[in-house]
Amino acid sequence: QQQVKQSPQSLIVQKGGISIINCAYENTAFDYFPWYQQFPGKGPALLIAIRPDVSEKKEGRFTISFNKSAKQFSLHIMDSQPGDSATYFCAASLSMNRDDKIIFGKGTRLHILP
């Protein structure tokens, strides 16, 4: 049973365009939703994260939109650049004094055309 479902599996976007990656989760007890960026040969690096008490969080060109009732959240990358080409993972966890292992989606391989 996959607890965090991510789509699309791969995405090609023109430079300057908007990249959108979607995720859905099942466990309503999850209370922390990070996005990780991974380049080939590297470990995942935290990009941006959100808690379910807010509907949107923006950091620079990266925005998370969160819909608690639908149990969905998405990552928007504005003005996408070739350097954004990487694999992106959405994830969920139970944080703070409980088991906070991260449940990852399967990843989206993003390629930004120059």
Added chain:
Amino acid sequence: DTGVSQDPRHKITKRGQNVTFRCDPISEHNRLYWYRQTLGQGPEFLTYFQNEAQLEKSRLLSDRFSAERPKGSFSTLEIQRTEQGDSAMYLCASSLAFRTDTDTQYFGPGTRLTVL
């Protein structure tokens, strides 16, 4: 560099051999995690430590796998009698639990294991 470090970065071994990986977390972090990542998949949780105590182990962690964090600092992950299905990237992450902001896990570069 004060990030999470892992050693070795790459390991090639023959089926049936034992291998051991090391992870050095960020120095003040009290939690340490091991994940496994296969090609085209997201990382999957294996086990984690709170200081030196191993608090949870995934069903993915068979009896051939053992992890230790003897002094609450670095950790080792040993795989005995390796199988071809063990080929994967083994990732270590650390965090400072019980913070009021986020429990951000910082990942190391991983150890890529190839079992021939």
